[in-house]
Amino acid sequence: MKRIYLDNAATTKVDPRVLNLMKKFFTDKYGNPNSLHSFGIEAREAIEISREKIANLINANSNEIIFTSGGTESNNLAIKGIAFANKSKGKHIIVSSIEHHCVLETVHWLEKNGFKISFLDVDKYGVVNIEKLKSLIRRDTILVSIMHANNEIGTIEPIKEIGEICKDYNILFHTDAVQSFGKIEIDVKKYNIDLLSASSHKIHGPKGVGCLYIKEGTKIEPILHGGGQEFGIRSGTENVPGIVGFGKAAEICKKEMKNEKRRIEKMRDKLINNILNIENTRLNGHPKIRLPNNVNCSFEFIEGEALIGILNEFGIAASTGSACSSRSLKPSHVLLAIGLSPEIAHGSLRLTLGRFNTEKEIDYVIKKIPEAVEKLRNLSPYKKRW
Amino acid sequence: MKRIYLDNAATTKVDPRVLNLMKKFFTDKYGNPNSLHSFGIEAREAIEISREKIANLINANSNEIIFTSGGTESNNLAIKGIAFANKSKGKHIIVSSIEHHCVLETVHWLEKNGFKISFLDVDKYGVVNIEKLKSLIRRDTILVSIMHANNEIGTIEPIKEIGEICKDYNILFHTDAVQSFGKIEIDVKKYNIDLLSASSHKIHGPKGVGCLYIKEGTKIEPILHGGGQEFGIRSGTENVPGIVGFGKAAEICKKEMKNEKRRIEKMRDKLINNILNIENTRLNGHPKIRLPNNVNCSFEFIEGEALIGILNEFGIAASTGSACSSRSLKPSHVLLAIGLSPEIAHGSLRLTLGRFNTEKEIDYVIKKIPEAVEKLRNLSPYKKRW
Amino acid sequence: MNIAEQYSKLVMKHFKKPHNYGEIKNADGIGTVGNPVCGDVLKLYIKISKNKKGKEIIKDIKFQTFGCIAAIATSSVITDIVKGKTIEDALKIKKEEIIKKLGGLPPIKVHCSVLAVDGLYEAIYDYYKKSKKEIPFFLEKAHKEILERNKKER
Amino acid sequence: MNIAEQYSKLVMKHFKKPHNYGEIKNADGIGTVGNPVCGDVLKLYIKISKNKKGKEIIKDIKFQTFGCIAAIATSSVITDIVKGKTIEDALKIKKEEIIKKLGGLPPIKVHCSVLAVDGLYEAIYDYYKKSKKEIPFFLEKAHKEILERNKKER
Ligand SMILES: Cc1ncc(COP(=O)(O)O)c(C=O)c1O
Numbered sequence A, B: 001m002k003r004i005y006l007d008n009a010a011t012t013k014v015d016p017r018v019l020n021l022m023k024k025f026f027t028d029k030y031g032n033p034n035s036l037h038s039f040g041i042e043a044r045e046a047i048e049i050s051r052e053k054i055a056n057l058i059n060a061n062s063n064e065i066i067f068t069s070g071g072t073e074s075n076n077l078a079i080k081g082i083a084f085a086n087k088s089k090g091k092h093i094i095v096s097s098i099e100h101h102c103v104l105e106t107v108h109w110l111e112k113n114g115f116k117i118s119f120l121d122v123d124k125y126g127v128v129n130i131e132k133l134k135s136l137i138r139r140d141t142i143l144v145s146i147m148h149a150n151n152e153i154g155t156i157e158p159i160k161e162i163g164e165i166c167k168d169y170n171i172l173f174h175t176d177a178v179q180s181f182g183k184i185e186i187d188v189k190k191y192n193i194d195l196l197s198a199s200s201h202k203i204h205g206p207k208g209v210g211c212l213y214i215k216e217g218t219k220i221e222p223i224l225h226g227g228g229q230e231f232g233i234r235s236g237t238e239n240v241p242g243i244v245g246f247g248k249a250a251e252i253c254k255k256e257m258k259n260e261k262r263r264i265e266k267m268r269d270k271l272i273n274n275i276l277n278i279e280n281t282r283l284n285g286h287p288k289i290r291l292p293n294n295v296n297c298s299f300e301f302i303e304g305e306a307l308i309g310i311l312n313e314f315g316i317a318a319s320t321g322s323a324c325s326s327r328s329l330k331p332s333h334v335l336l337a338i339g340l341s342p343e344i345a346h347g348s349l350r351l352t353l354g355r356f357n358t359e360k361e362i363d364y365v366i367k368k369i370p371e372a373v374e375k376l377r378n379l380s381p382y383k384k385r386w
Numbered sequence C, D: 001m002n003i004a005e006q007y008s009k010l011v012m013k014h015f016k017k018p019h020n021y022g023e024i025k026n027a028d029g030i031g032t033v034g035n036p037v038c039g040d041v042l043k044l045y046i047k048i049s050k051n052k053k054g055k056e057i058i059k060d061i062k063f064q065t066f067g068c069i070a071a072i073a074t075s076s077v078i079t080d081i082v083k084g085k086t087i088e089d090a091l092k093i094k095k096e097e098i099i100k101k102l103g104g105l106p107p108i109k110v111h112c113s114v115l116a117v118d119g120l121y122e123a124i125y126d127y128y129k130k131s132k133k134e135i136p137f138f139l140e141k142a143h144k145e146i147l148e149r150n151k152k153e154r
């Protein structure tokens, strides 16, 4: 059976052009970039070229890019690294209530270790409350961390305004751009961003590599100590093929962003329009200010994991914010934060598009989703009302 | 020019069999192992198979293996994770003085954060002083971390004895086995090891992946917080192709260890014997109890970086413990710890063998090294004596 | 956690083609258990008649479920198990039997098998109630416990 | 840090084929600078004669170096620079000139160019001393500073 992958917010297929470039760094140019000899030289050159490509995509300087093992590590490094380096200045950090787990768990850990955390709430579309942000700022606030775009509902946050506020108050601003990086324009200078996290496997690059942009001059403490790689900020032998792949993936994104955005938005809108034709269905996230590739809907009376199960039988790979799909048996904190009742949160479906999705696939999906919903609603004790 | 790679302790060429298995996980089975659908299923299965292969190599259970981004992260996780989880019990940690930077820098960081560290010295061969170990143990000692084999001089430490002592005193024992894993036998049960670090790129697997063995029931705090992957101990989307490659690499090591050890030891001994024929030259590390693939010698009157430079011109990739090759301008702490004077440490050369080295290559190297040494000694103001 | 980690082939079989789903219009007893807030609601309909020996049996049983794959599969399998059984025997069912019939359930989904058993108890309780029969002590007790469970997160 | 990061093509050229290396048996002046503990020792030999105008020139110069690639390359290049120069002009050499002639040096290796200049000063100092000439004040001062530097880590 042909499979249709609509879970590109979870991870993506590596672009063959990316893999192609990576290959020789496994079995041919396999040196350690810290070695003196020719194998080391060619590996070093390769990662520096990648660094430039990444920097280019967000208007940074290449010495501001630190390679990590992925988005989770980048967020941990950004938040813990800034917290530890600035604890003499203050111990208060502000994050939004819809951050990714790796931000939330990190600040919870900091909270247990003497830091104070404020959680900024969001409106029904998932947009953070800018006025509230100002009121949360204290004299000991050292960091504001607010994601660029939400991974579940696709809402894009007003990071330019947030950056300005942080600048005015002289507070460091970190943004988790894992979902927006390479998909929509980012300019760290224009947006006054001090730290920015990105992950390779979300942009058709390989898994196991990510980066943290750190504005020049920003004091940060490492979280992985050792040989002093990555300007002393992130030790560990560099993942050369991974970094090369990430760089290539970023380069492709930059080149193709404009057209891809248009192409993917068109498919997104087609999906949304058709899904909303199903009765007792709603769109989650902002109707306009959302990622080009994100669709998130809730179907009343059915549960998301079961829906994923049926779609999977149809060859469609999708995701849900239902409790039943999580380890914790709690529905998505993001869906609850935008005011969904738990039962509606349980019935959510996320479809996220990528470079390799086609119009034809979308047409198939549009046919199959009502079928799947209908099948589960037929099993449900609630058919028209709760 | 054909190049000869003799820096396998720094990193290794990925075995084509490994890359071959990895490939489809980039562009075909590219799912996120945490996804519900079929892409997720196949990715999950793949990493669980890898986990078993890794566990097999060291006689662990597969739920005792945590995948990380490499040896550096494994060591950071082991030491910080145990320190944080046990700080109510005690804050004293013992490490050897010849640990890898990522262990030493980690304990230095802990020291700055309220932990007490004791450094165990070594004899002239780099073997830790077992009697001294016992005398360093205190009532608040929570962890002993001593490497299995040293990355510079190849000396193998008596970890079985250390494991017994730790068991007797009821102290956790961590060993950095990055250099020994897959090369010599390890049995975590027989050796009473509680935590063990390994890295894929040292055993002809891909860079950017490693693992930490954590004995079942051992309390440890994560250092990367987030989605709760890897049994909640190491968050972040799993590097599926990397993990698959690491597993395959471990499987090959297990299968071929016996023969490979013999083959590589033979080349090692040939190298050593021939190098020691050069006058004013000595072997560093233990003459017998050393890694099958490690050669480390010092040539008087010349400096290592220059020697690497000339060997590189001959197409030979090697490494040195000279200050000039390091960021810090300090010679190798390992060479100093075994009692070498700085000038002798500066003249050190490390040759480390791997699966793809051949007898023929070794013959060429044996011819070229005296030439290189001679060339530099001709430039040197010291010819026969300091 | 994903489907592979969680679910046996048998679970998936029941999920894909559930047995005995739907409503029984003139049911003799209906059990409704679970809580939509937790993402699991099961409604079990039973039809009672007597066998040759004059014992009451569950002649027909159907379910409606709002819930995950495991909830649907456990609902389906319990209808298989008890259909045709005497009420007496049906009341002997344990969650372990359901789990076994499904070739296992992941630990985090065991509560779904409890839900199925609860649903059956409640349907029988409802039948007793409606038909004004005397309700055995243990069933009265179970009923109270189930009401408690429905309020909490499962 | 590796060779690519550090070294220009010119550095590598001098390293691979150093100019003017070796000893001058009956040198007029010898400068020895650096410290083997730090991994850098340079010995510069000079031979002095007079040019047509009667000024003293460095007629020949050779070096011996125990040290890294940068140490060898800076040694080689300073011999190129000063060979044939008057002592007066030779003493005007700055480390910047050496670095420029090598197409740059990585920051961590700049001390090697200082070593080369020091070696030259010391060789000239030694020549003045041996030939019992009056030592200019600035050279005496430089000599003292160099002795200090030799003791420390460079
Ligand atoms: C918004 C966001 N932040 C962080 C992460 C973590 O990135 P990674 O999977 O590379 O660890 C993800 C994806 O999982 C994400 O969507």
Ligand SMILES: Cc1ncc(COP(=O)(O)O)c(C=O)c1O
Pocket (backbone or CB within 6 Å): A235, A236, A237, B009, B010, B069, B070, B071, B072, B073, B075, B100, B102, B147, B149, B150, B151, B176, B178, B179, B199, B200, B201, B210
């Ligand atoms: C003994 C030892 N420990 C730890 C490491 C670090 O491993 P990695 O390079 O995978 O971070 C290395 C190699 O660099 C090593 O040789």
